[in-house]
Amino acid sequence: MERIEIRAPGWLVKLPPREREAIIVDAMNLTAKRKTIQLKHQIKEAEEQIKRLETKYNMTYEEFQKKIAPHMEDFETHRDDTEWEMWLDVVREAKTLLSALEGQQ
Numbered sequence: 852m853e854r855i856e857i858r859a860p861g862w863l864v865k866l867p868p869r870e871r872e873a874i875i876v877d878a879m880n881l882t883a884k885r886k887t888i889q890l891k892h893q894i895k896e897a898e899e900q901i902k903r904l905e906t907k908y909n910m911t912y913e914e915f916q917k918k919i920a921p922h923m924e925d926f927e928t929h930r931d932d933t934e935w936e937m938w939l940d941v942v943r944e945a946k947t948l949l950s951a952l953e954g955q956q
Contacts, residue, residue, distance in 0.1 A: 883952050890949045897941040904935045912939060 863871055901912070908915055912935050923929050 887949060887952050890945045890952070893945045894942055894949070897938045897945070900938045901935065901942070904931055904938075907931070912936070 859871075863874065866874070904915075905911060908919065908931075910918065915932070915935065919928065920932055923932060
């Protein structure tokens with residue numbers, strides 16, 4: 852484990868070290884569990900949006916980039932391209948964080 856320094860409220864500082872550490876560890880574990888749930892929801896929502904776009908264009912994002920993106924002329928297609936890329940980024944980032952959190956629980 853690495854040591855970090857935090858600013859703690861007075862009531863926590865006044866507790867005996869063993870109790871203070873137990874509270875901090877419990878709080879971190881609870882926060883990590885909540886963040887895990889949040890990330891899973893983000894991934895689910897992002898994957899649903901990706902599926903919607905795949906269905907709309909009947910292709911994956913990679914295929915879209917090869918076949919349609921080079922010839923984009925209308926606003927809707929450009930917007931879908933930007934949105935699609937954003938949802939893919941959400942999935943990548945959330946999965947990276949989720950992997951790190953699940954590795955510690």
